[in-house]
Amino acid sequence: MSEFISKVDKEARQRAAEILKTKFLTLLDQINKGEPLVLEIPKRTLTNTVYDEKRKLLLLGENKIKRHFLDLNEAKRFMQTTLMGSIIYDALVNNEYPTIRDLYYRGKHSIVLKAPNGKAYEENTWDEQKESDSVIVDIEVLTSLLREDMLILSKEKGKVVGDMRLRSGNDVIDLSKMGHGAYSIEPTPDLIDIVDVKADFVLVVEKDAVFQQLHREGYWRKYNAILITSAGQPDRATRRFVRRLNEELKLPVYILTDADPYGWYIYSVFRIGSINLSYESERLATPNARFLGVSMGDIFGTNKKKPYLNDIERRNFIIKAKDTDVKRALEIKNYEWFKTKAWQEEISTFLQKKAKLEIEAMASKGLKFLAFQYLPEKISTSDFLS
Amino acid sequence: MSEFISKVDKEARQRAAEILKTKFLTLLDQINKGEPLVLEIPKRTLTNTVYDEKRKLLLLGENKIKRHFLDLNEAKRFMQTTLMGSIIYDALVNNEYPTIRDLYYRGKHSIVLKAPNGKAYEENTWDEQKESDSVIVDIEVLTSLLREDMLILSKEKGKVVGDMRLRSGNDVIDLSKMGHGAYSIEPTPDLIDIVDVKADFVLVVEKDAVFQQLHREGYWRKYNAILITSAGQPDRATRRFVRRLNEELKLPVYILTDADPYGWYIYSVFRIGSINLSYESERLATPNARFLGVSMGDIFGTNKKKPYLNDIERRNFIIKAKDTDVKRALEIKNYEWFKTKAWQEEISTFLQKKAKLEIEAMASKGLKFLAFQYLPEKISTSDFLS
The missing domain is CATH 3.40.1360.10 (Dna Topoisomerase Vi A Subunit; Chain: A, domain 2)
Structure with missing residues (x-):
């Protein structure tokens, strides 16, 4: 159906897909090198938010957080981040225009896990949209791409x-x-x-x-x-x-x-x-x-x-x-x-x-x-x- | 400033002003004939609302209410209606584009009255916008003009x-x-x-x-x-x-x-x-x-x-x-x-x-x-x- 899609959109998709791919490929590097998997993401807390007097802007500071796959407290968020990265990437290469609500639905499913005692139980990728939205923001700060750069659409009043x-x-x-x-x-x-x-x-x-x-x-x-x-x-x-x-x-x-x-x-x-x-x-x-x-x-x-x-x-x-x-x-x-x-x-x-x-x-x-x-x-x- | 105003707007204004004038001039007739002042307005209550099976529309029925100036219970609403009529008429002939919020403000003021005992007291034309809005609806059903026909503007999402x-x-x-x-x-x-x-x-x-x-x-x-x-x-x-x-x-x-x-x-x-x-x-x-x-x-x-x-x-x-x-x-x-x-x-x-x-x-x-x-x-x- 791409005959109806504009050239600027196609070019924007390619740019964003390339950057997203490069960022997440660092994980593959880590695997190849036998290193533990870790994503380094700019910290977006109030303590890492600075008001730049000169530029008159609120900006993120230098601090980063490391999100480890093998840390039990971080594994879920790590997996949410890679899940969302892959969903957005798929949307980009398939000429889709998701909204953040779509992305929530696209990623929402249950994973069957086995507890140490052998019992199977289910865990949802996310339950609420605020969880998936927060992961989208992680990907924005990780890639320095705004959601709009990734052709994620939204309602618009202006x-x-x-x-x-x-x-x-x-x-x-x-x-x-x-x-x-x-x-x-x-x-x-x-x-x-x-x-x-x-x-x-x-x-x-x-x-x-x-x-x-x-x-x-x-x-x-x-x-x-x-x-x-x-x-x-x-x-x-x-x-x-x-x-x-x-x-x-x-x-x-x-x-x-x-x-x-x-x-x-x-x-x-x-x-x-x-x-x-x-x-x-x-x-x-x-x-x-x-x-x-x-x-x-x-x-x-x-x-x-x-x-x-x-x-x-x-x-x-x-x-x-x-x-x-x-x-x-x-x-x-x-x-x-x-x-x-x-x-x-x-x-x-x-x-x-x-x-x-x-x-x-x-x-x-x-x-x-x-x-x-x-x-x-x-x-x-x-x-x-x- | 009318060089910027479109011809269709000017024509619409003239049409609406003419109808509004004619409707309210009946009051002048009543005065000239020495009759008591009364406005006859289609009744817009649920009991006078009918679902027209054939046209598949909700329509106002035939019932009308008479609003008397000389009835203490109706005098205020009567005056509100004539006040709003004159404000809308002024806006029409002065190339104004009011909103219903404007009309509320334009008409909002205090009137000093004298009680039978000679004491002066104040009464507001209206206190809340829902009062003035309701009067606008009265004028719409009275004149069969929608507010848009009277160049009353509003926010618009479509x-x-x-x-x-x-x-x-x-x-x-x-x-x-x-x-x-x-x-x-x-x-x-x-x-x-x-x-x-x-x-x-x-x-x-x-x-x-x-x-x-x-x-x-x-x-x-x-x-x-x-x-x-x-x-x-x-x-x-x-x-x-x-x-x-x-x-x-x-x-x-x-x-x-x-x-x-x-x-x-x-x-x-x-x-x-x-x-x-x-x-x-x-x-x-x-x-x-x-x-x-x-x-x-x-x-x-x-x-x-x-x-x-x-x-x-x-x-x-x-x-x-x-x-x-x-x-x-x-x-x-x-x-x-x-x-x-x-x-x-x-x-x-x-x-x-x-x-x-x-x-x-x-x-x-x-x-x-x-x-x-x-x-x-x-x-x-x-x-x-x-």
């Missing part, structure tokens, strides 16, 4: 419009000609070829509905923007796509979320990534991303600027923060990358006022206010947090 | 690829040239102009990740399908888009979900709609939609066909149903549109076996199995439930 042409698969797509709809980003954004872009910056909107509004109102045409929505918490492909626009095209990236700790967290995921998955951040994070708003200063004003809301609007629009918001704010306050003066003030104001605001409250002042006053003013006066 | 050209806004989009990505359906699918289609049927996949897999594997090219994902529970635009493909192009619609009551419910929403929102179903439902699978027969076989899974696969893949699944199955069993022989057998088998299966389990047998054997075989042998 959308984009703007004056930009992409080559994806066998097609060139003009993102300025999507009508009222949008282009839904592919799950393997590294296989996208950016053909040409006429834009001054990237605006990433947390909320899909706000994206629809700005798109429909012609915001991106008027201000030469690439308009993106992550539709909530960003997925990997959206993060990687945004990073590429920033890194390769040098486009400034502005993030627009609700004014609350959840919005800050979305910004944080774009900018740095998840603490527990620092191995991804080297390729998925956009350390230069800027938090455009909505900020506490937009709501309450600062000693440098007037607020965008008046007393009555504040009264009608502000949502009282819950305990969980306060808890999350206190956590975020301690993240290394939030320890700038601007962010510490922002979080302090929130903790003092206990006030949240949705972007939709701003939009309710008139979409034209949001699209043609608030956003352009914030961008032109560099009124963002970073 | 995606489509296939050999098909659409005109949306000022662009013609070729859905066969989306590369590895997809076309994200606009929130106002009635404004789409279907230019041409070369396809034999529509396959709607519940899961976005499975959509990605089938797309990437070339499924829709090989089998002349329009491939759609609802990414879970379908939203209004995806439902309306699917209905249009079925109704206007006479394309058969097949729904592919997990084999569980939640999957059946997704099928049910496409086919009939929600019982509580029957006023929508006249335009959003696709009464001819067919449930392609995964069915209990696919898992266990029937007296007419062999199962697609063997014993070992059943053992590894089947998920045990929970109490909530059983509860939902018992509810669905009583829906009028599930009272066919085939569906009653399907649900009985589920209740007897207490077994669920994910599409991903089928995909794990090889994506080629799913794309090039299971799906084509099911479709060519009419092995679906309806």
